[in-house]
Amino acid sequence: MVAAKRKNTETEEGEIFSSCSFSSLGLHSNLCEQLEERLGFKAPTLVQAQAIPVILSGRHVLVNAATGTGKTVAYLAPVIHHLHLYQPRIQRSDGTFALVLVPTRELCLQVHEILHKLLHRFHWIVPGYVMGGENRNKEKARLRKGITILVATPGRLLDHLKNTSSFLHTNLRWIIFDEADRILELGFGKEIEEILDRLGSMQHGSANEDGVVSTKYEFQRQNLLLSATLNEKVNHLAKMSLEKPVMIGMPEKKTQSIALHEHLGSDTDDEPQPSAKTTGSFSEDYKLPAQLTQRYVKVPCNARLAVLLSILKHLFERETSEKIVLFFSTCDAVDFHYSLISEFQFRPHSGLEAELNQLFVRCKTFRLHGNMKQEDRRTAFETFKKEKSALLLSTDVCARGLDFPKVKCIIQYDSPGEATEYVHRVGRTARLGERGDSLLFLQPIEMDYLKELAKHGVSLQEYPLLKVLDSFPLFGHKHVRKFLSIDSHPWVMSLQKALEAFTEKPDTKTLAKNAFCSWVRAYTAHRGELKRIFMVKKLHLGHVAKSFALKEQPSLVGKSFQNQVKKRKRDEKQKGLSRKRKVSRKT
């Protein structure tokens, strides 16, 4: 085990780029030209400068670097470098040489798009993807023709490994786990074990000796694991799949905390190995972009919705181009808020010509979650990417790896749960050295979550909410009268009333009730330490209802709740998944 040394030891914290060139890292000049011409990359980032030479050397690697620092090209470039030099030249009929495993469909499309650009000049290296939601037969046909670098989500890949006999992978040299910890958190552990087994890439004991069939190419298997956050599960995956890995971007403490000794062997030129029993707690600081401004806003539950809409209005009116990603805990919550924001009008100055027929939050609005049709998911993802000014409402399906250009602000309306997810959600902004803001909504009863984040070195400042609320003139009165708490602020009260009237429409009310039920269910699903912070019994359910603009609290044992349970069971049956796994994956 080796902790790779930084190339730019003198770089200040927060610096992103290395002072060296791509060619000095050992990449072929053709590829360096592609990086510049097709992607506009002039110099490598620090993580690329560290990782590329090591990956080129053929070592197994574990990379831990902040969000938005260029990990994708750090692993794609060395793979393409080797593949384009193969003699005899690779043909489609040689099958798959490299496999990139990702947790979500959108990340699959994104990595494939980058590959496509990078391979422009190397037409004999064919990129492709397989993922849930796509047509299996079309994928089978593409696999039969041959895909040199395959990007895949685990479930669909395993499906093809079992059922597509023409899928040739005897030449497989690389297996790359992008967002490795998330793949495991989504409950794909068993699939990953089976995939590794079928591909003959398991380490120690269970390794399938026959898995690597000798071919016309000489090479050794090389596996790579990457993420901005690591956890115990990655430790397990590392043990399963990596052999004497080089650790990149990990502090010494964390490097040692990973129990690699017994299974992964050790390098002779290395520092002493930790004992086989040592398993890290992974409680070290997370790496967040230095140029990210992180804030929290403390809002009583019954005022959450009015405050959210006020902040959105404020942000979109302040800047001509504002791009925001807004995170929710459930698909139903996304649907309700999407419908509300897309239609809600409010005229506090009643009658002003300019305010008639105007949306309260004036922006282009998109949504993205796991219950949407694949086609709609793809359209939302691709369109939001191109927009200069827009709002995207999403679940954690967008939290990992997605690279939406120019996102200025991340709002976590529902708190993320694990601190790792906080890190990835805010990582959708402040990418590659750009500035970015994040805002976390917390109820007064949830304030201990800040301590949870602080354990990982994450600290947040308070958002100036009153200043924002006071900036909205109400019926011509600029100065608001005294009030006890945010929920009795005149602006909030007046807005809340309008929201409740709006939600009286039957369709909107159904959406609101469904969102309420699923939100409460998600609240109960917090695990471990977080159960202590997010306690359902501390919630005032009447106030939760208000946060969905409902005048009364819907029954949690009533029709809408029962319908949700039934629908979920039906979906599960159709897809043949176990309940536990299904609940954890549907975001």
Ligand SMILES: Nc1ncnc2c1ncn2[C@@H]1O[C@H](COP(=O)(O)OP(=O)(O)OP(=O)(O)O)[C@@H](O)[C@H]1O
């Ligand atoms: N050397 C480079 N020069 C300029 N831009 C780069 C360079 N490397 C990567 N980028 C750009 O930086 C952005 C972030 O890259 P990437 O998505 O690979 O980050 P990441 O580290 O994988 O982030 P995450 O942890 O969120 O997945 C992308 O827009 C990418 O095109």
